Amino acid sequence: MAQLSYLEAISDALRVAMGEDERVILLGEDIGVHGGAFKVTDGLLAEFGADRVIDTPICEEAIVGGAVGAAIVGMRPVCEMQFADFVACAFDQIVNVAGKLHYRLGVAVPIVVRLPSGGGFSGGPYHSQNPEAWFLHSPGLKVLAPSSAEDAKGLLLAAIADPNPVLFLEHKNLYRRVRGEVAEGSYETPFTARTVRDGDDLVVIAYGAMVHTALEAIEQLPDASIRLLDLRSLAPLDEDAILAAVRDCSKVVVVDEANYTCAMGAQVSSVIAERAFEWLEGPIVRVAAPDVPIPFAPALESAVLPSVERIRAACDELLAY
Amino acid sequence: MRVASNQAAPPNQPAESLSKDRRRSPAARSEPLAAERGAEPPYLDRDDRVALFRFMVLHRAIEERGVSLYKQGKVPGSFYDGRGQEATCVGAAFALGPADPVCPLIRDLGAHLVKGTSPRAVLAHYLGRPGGVSAAREGNVHFGDATLGVLGMVSMLPDMMPVAVGMAMAFKLRREARCSLALFGDGATSVGDWHEAMNFAAVQRVPAIFVLEHNGYAYSTPSSRQFVVDPVERAAAYGMLGVSVDGNDVEAVFDVVRQARERALAGGGPTLIAAHTMRMHGHGLHDDASYVPAEQLAEWAARDPIALQRARLVALGVDVETISASVTAEVDQATTEALAMPLPDPATATTGVFCDGEAIPMGLGLAPWSGFR
Numbered sequence: 001m002a003q004l005s006y007l008e009a010i011s012d013a014l015r016v017a018m019g020e021d022e023r024v025i026l027l028g029e030d031i032g033v034h035g036g037a038f039k040v041t042d043g044l045l046a047e048f049g050a051d052r053v054i055d056t057p058i059c060e061e062a063i064v065g066g067a068v069g070a071a072i073v074g075m076r077p078v079c080e081m082q083f084a085d086f087v088a089c090a091f092d093q094i095v096n097v098a099g100k101l102h103y104r105l106g107v108a109v110p111i112v113v114r115l116p117s118g119g120g121f122s123g124g125p126y127h128s129q130n131p132e133a134w135f136l137h138s139p140g141l142k143v144l145a146p147s148s149a150e151d152a153k154g155l156l157l158a159a160i161a162d163p164n165p166v167l168f169l170e171h172k173n174l175y176r177r178v179r180g181e182v183a184e185g186s187y188e189t190p191f192t193a194r195t196v197r198d199g200d201d202l203v204v205i206a207y208g209a210m211v212h213t214a215l216e217a218i219e220q221l222p223d224a225s226i227r228l229l230d231l232r233s234l235a236p237l238d239e240d241a242i243l244a245a246v247r248d249c250s251k252v253v254v255v256d257e258a259n260y261t262c263a264m265g266a267q268v269s270s271v272i273a274e275r276a277f278e279w280l281e282g283p284i285v286r287v288a289a290p291d292v293p294i295p296f297a298p299a300l301e302s303a304v305l306p307s308v309e310r311i312r313a314a315c316d317e318l319l320a321y
Numbered sequence: 322m323r324v325a326s327n328q329a330a331p332p333n334q335p336a337e338s339l340s341k342d343r344r345r346s347p348a349a350r351s352e353p354l355a356a357e358r359g360a361e362p363p364y365l366d367r368d369d370r371v372a373l374f375r376f377m378v379l380h381r382a383i384e385e386r387g388v389s390l391y392k393q394g395k396v397p398g399s400f401y402d403g404r405g406q407e408a409t410c411v412g413a414a415f416a417l418g419p420a421d422p423v424c425p426l427i428r429d430l431g432a433h434l435v436k437g438t439s440p441r442a443v444l445a446h447y448l449g450r451p452g453g454v455s456a457a458r459e460g461n462v463h464f465g466d467a468t469l470g471v472l473g474m475v476s477m478l479p480d481m482m483p484v485a486v487g488m489a490m491a492f493k494l495r496r497e498a499r500c501s502l503a504l505f506g507d508g509a510t511s512v513g514d515w516h517e518a519m520n521f522a523a524v525q526r527v528p529a530i531f532v533l534e535h536n537g538y539a540y541s542t543p544s545s546r547q548f549v550v551d552p553v554e555r556a557a558a559y560g561m562l563g564v565s566v567d568g569n570d571v572e573a574v575f576d577v578v579r580q581a582r583e584r585a586l587a588g589g590g591p592t593l594i595a596a597h598t599m600r601m602h603g604h605g606l607h608d609d610a611s612y613v614p615a616e617q618l619a620e621w622a623a624r625d626p627i628a629l630q631r632a633r634l635v636a637l638g639v640d641v642e643t644i645s646a647s648v649t650a651e652v653d654q655a656t657t658e659a660l661a662m663p664l665p666d667p668a669t670a671t672t673g674v675f676c677d678g679e680a681i682p683m684g685l686g687l688a689p690w691s692g693f694r
């Protein structure tokens with residue numbers, strides 16, 4: 001075991017995967033010589049060479065399309081979008097090519113697309129987005145969003161081993177803020193939810209950076225028994241864990257950092273409304289960013305992103321229902 | 322074929338037999354092809370030349386049968402054919418080795434056939450039968466038998482170009498003597514993916530071949546409304562060789578693709594080949610193509626690719642009528658068998674979205690015709 005930051009855990013996963021399997025190659029902008037905009041791939045060029053750590057032109061469609069091509073002839077490419085926001089430029093290759101090849105033609109596409117996502121540091125509208133919902137609606141894609149260093153490594157290793165296209169949302173605001181014990185070598189974290197904190201008065205369901213925001217909010221309510229469920233995997237969605245938590249707690253707050261409409265939380269709410277209605281003792285409460293771009297100025301950004309205060313208030317109100 | 326693989330040309334050596342003038346239109350060609358000079362074309366023996374003819378005849382015969390079945394209401398959806406473009410896809414695919422993957426476009430049935438897809442599988446596919454190529458999932462011209470190294474296209478164009486670059490990147494990385502080939506139309510050269518793929522392929526110097534089927538129209542929009550500069554001229558700007566060829570001459574197409582493949586395998590990087598041809602039908606059967614001038618169609622009808630190859634074979638004393646009759650019989654038999662196949666079970670509609678076993682790479686191809694081992 002070693003104490004690693006979330007970022008170091010992701011780096012470690014890449015290093016372990018590349019050391020174990022020569023089919024694993026990395027593609028992305030500035031990932032080689034520069035080591036990546038956030039230094040996630042720092043040192044990998046020296047260790048594995050320019051054949052396997054490929055600095056690409058600025059061409060997100062060709063990065064993902066190229067990864068698809070390499071994958072279907074036997075490689076295991078891991079692409080980096082420099083910021084998750086830029087995945088919009090690769091949308092077509094992900095949704096129309098990677099996501100549908102197995103259903104259409106029986107061709108498996110084992111690629112991973114790493115998406116440094118999320119806001120909270122004045123990145124502005126194009127360096128702060130949480131684009132997961134774009135892909136949740138599209139068949140054939142798996143979508144992961146770890147919140148801890150341990151899960152970041154285990155989920156990334158599992159994603160690389162998976163025979164399907166996987167979008168891996170790594171929250172930029174967790175890169176250096178979150179640290180934890182991380183096992184050395186190879187291990188895989190299952191694509192299921194994780195109970196972060198037990199409780200039975202209310203459950204908060206969150207993922208990514210919002211797990212930490214929610215935890216802070218819950219700790220400010222010591223008199224209530226509040227469970228925290230970290231989804232970890234958005235697709236596949238661990239519906240059994242969600243339903244079990246609702247059955248045990250009867251009250252639910254669902255948190256997204258992403259924009260409100262059609263977000264992951266909307267789907268979670270829908271699953272609960274359809275399948276756990278009889279167990280509810282109050283309305284499903286959602287906390288999410290409003291449907292606006294993420295603004296730059298700190299005063300504006302913090303008015304938009306879900307805060308500890310908003311989550312705490314939502315829990316308070318629901319507990320009193 | 323007489324000559325086996327890896328007769329490598331020096332990297333970046335331009336193909337000497339290619340005349341730049343050919344890029345404008347077939348009429349503007351200044352240099353006669355080897356066959357027109359009466360010379361024996363390099364690499365192709367008599368059997369190969371017959372095979373090229375037969376694949377083109379088979380391509381047309383299957384599509385004509387598809388049209389007929391469509392008009393009888395037996396083919397669901399819409400229907401698109403490649404009449405007039407048979408030489409480009411057949412000649413290009415014929416120049417590949419069995420382990421070289423190909424990404425055909427909707428008018429490239431011949432490439433599937435050359436790679437080994439059976440007429441029965443194609444017709445079953447048109448008819449929405451699970452015994453066809455895509456388990457009845459794909460639209461009727463988007464199929465591809467991956468076990469034979471054929472990657473079925475998607476409707477967004479030219480999405481398979483970046484994919485072909487990635488395949489070639491893997492071959493280069495693994496030091497395999499393979500290349501990838503992607504076909505696309507003139508309309509696709511206006512899309513961003515085209516630029517990204519051309520640039521990335523050139524930067525990485527991958528063994529990829531890009532075949533532009535310049536058939537005059539992107540649906541209804543003529544080339545003059547798509548670009549000012551002939552796309553083949555852009556190749557130089559990306560740092561790769563661009564060559565033009567008469568897309569209706571199957572042996573000429575074969576030869577430029579053969580040379581591009583040699584260049585690719587020798588480390589000379591990608592090549593852009595512009596095959597000038599003409600879409601002789603509408604975009605699909607729903608399109609009467611009334612926007613195409615009759616004189617233009619008449620000019621190209623006089624240069625039909627199958628008639629051109631037929632004339633060569635007749636001059637060699639080949640019994641072309643027997644070949645054509647054998648194709649008709651094969652398509653008749655395939656049609657009967659395809660129609661007898663069961664329709665898909667609706668319960669299978671939701672299966673297979675994800676791979677839940679090992680990711681099996683695309684096949685290495687089984688095409689027994691290839692001399693490039």
